[in-house]
Amino acid sequence: MPAAETATGRADSTAAERQIPPPWSLLMELSHRCPLRCPYCSNPETLVRRAAELTTADWLRVLDQAAGLGIHHIHFSGGEPLVRDDLEALVARAAGLGLYGNLITAGTLLDRDRLAALAGAGLDHVQISLQDTDAGSADLIAGLPGAFEAKLRAAALVREAGLPLTLNAVVHRRNIDRVAELIALAERLDAARIEIAHVQYYGWALRNIDALMPAIDQVERAMAVVEEARVRLKGRLTIDAVVPDYYARRPKPCLGGWGRHGMMVTPSGRVLPCHAAESIPGLQFPHVTANGLAEIWQSDPAFRRFRGTDWMEEPCRSCPAKEVDFGGCRCQAMAIAGRAEATDPACALSPHHGWLRQRAERAASGGDRPYAYRSFAGGKAGA
Numbered sequence: 001m002p003a004a005e006t007a008t009g010r011a012d013s014t015a016a017e018r019q020i021p022p023p024w025s026l027l028m029e030l031s032h033r034c035p036l037r038c039p040y041c042s043n044p045e046t047l048v049r050r051a052a053e054l055t056t057a058d059w060l061r062v063l064d065q066a067a068g069l070g071i072h073h074i075h076f077s078g079g080e081p082l083v084r085d086d087l088e089a090l091v092a093r094a095a096g097l098g099l100y101g102n103l104i105t106a107g108t109l110l111d112r113d114r115l116a117a118l119a120g121a122g123l124d125h126v127q128i129s130l131q132d133t134d135a136g137s138a139d140l141i142a143g144l145p146g147a148f149e150a151k152l153r154a155a156a157l158v159r160e161a162g163l164p165l166t167l168n169a170v171v172h173r174r175n176i177d178r179v180a181e182l183i184a185l186a187e188r189l190d191a192a193r194i195e196i197a198h199v200q201y202y203g204w205a206l207r208n209i210d211a212l213m214p215a216i217d218q219v220e221r222a223m224a225v226v227e228e229a230r231v232r233l234k235g236r237l238t239i240d241a242v243v244p245d246y247y248a249r250r251p252k253p254c255l256g257g258w259g260r261h262g263m264m265v266t267p268s269g270r271v272l273p274c275h276a277a278e279s280i281p282g283l284q285f286p287h288v289t290a291n292g293l294a295e296i297w298q299s300d301p302a303f304r305r306f307r308g309t310d311w312m313e314e315p316c317r318s319c320p321a322k323e324v325d326f327g328g329c330r331c332q333a334m335a336i337a338g339r340a341e342a343t344d345p346a347c348a349l350s351p352h353h354g355w356l357r358q359r360a361e362r363a364a365s366g367g368d369r370p371y372a373y374r375s376f377a378g379g380k381a382g383a
């Protein structure tokens with residue numbers, strides 16, 4: 001009998017609603033603390049202070065619940081997750097539960113002993129962020145002298161330890177012309193994958209939009225380099241790259257759709273469908289000390305709010321692509337259209353699309369402006 005049918009054969013919509021497949025991954029933002037000060041930081045405007053971070057016992061309970069819910073993949077992230085001295089214990093618990101553990105790090109705090117301890121605890125994979133291939137530019141973007149060399153050392157240690165390596169290169173006007181060099185560096189460091197990720201202009205990054213936005217011809221040249229490299233390096237290096245939203249005609253399904261594939265926990269224990277969800281007013285997000293992950297995933301109102309397609313308005317409601325992109329990004333709709341229910345302005349069918357493109361073109365002519373750096377001192381910090 002199909003799960004959505006009762007013994008009488010009638011469709012049971014309440015039961016069907018309970019059959020939401022578990023998320024594939026859980027992103028654990030262990031801390032907002034970070035030695036870097038990137039101008040495109042994706043952490044929220046209000047940072048969580050150390051004193052308000054979850055305890056080790058809290059995080060261990062979250063991992064137990066994640067395994068119980070059927071999650072496969074744990075991302076240990078931040079800020080910088082290496083600032084937590086309980087990271088090894090968390091990695092060990094994840095490994096003991098059969099969860100695949102990925103460390104997402106800036107790499108500057110990773111040394112041989114720490115990596116050996118993490119590998120010994122059962123870590124499966126490491127992702128290191130990369131600011132540029134030019135050391136001076138990379139350190140300027142990171143806001144930390146010596147960061148680039150430290151990252152190269154960390155990447156070499158990861159491969160020496162036999163762990164697979166992904167590089168995450170955030171690109172923008174000041175480094176996008178070096179995409180070929182970024183790919184060559186990934187080859188040299190023996191990475192399995194490189195993500196060429198464009199800056200997402202929410203939160204802190206929005207303050208730096210005039211310093212970071214690339215021009216359309218820069219984006220087109222970079223995508224041509226990526227296409228050539230994908231063919232040349234097939235089977236050796238995976239290259240993830242997409243046209244950025246502000247120059248696209250259709251949006252991406254943000255995180256595969258709201259509440260469909262992943263969930264995340266903030267350093268203070270809020271459970272969110274995506275990293276920018278708290279920018280949407282009117283949504284109350286649950287807390288790990290009050291609710292279990294399974295209950296949150298299945299029935300929390302904030303997770304259900306934009307799940308599927310029932311919430312959509314026109315033009316998404318009657319669009320043949322609605323099950324493909326799920327209307328794009330709710331947080332971008334909020335930031336630009338002023339309503340989270342609106343069509344993502346990255347879509348050419350959105351009434352705000354023309355404005356987005358014009359804003360991008362205006363920002364791209366901003367020249368060599370100084371960066372507004374991210375830090376606890378410079379940004380708002382809260383609980």
Ligand code: SF4
Nearest residue numbers: 316319321322327347
């Ligand atoms: Fe996607 Fe909505 Fe645009 Fe259709 S109208 S392509 S569903 S964002």
Ligand code: FES
Nearest residue numbers: 254274329330331
């Ligand atoms: Fe929140 Fe895209 S970042 S839905």
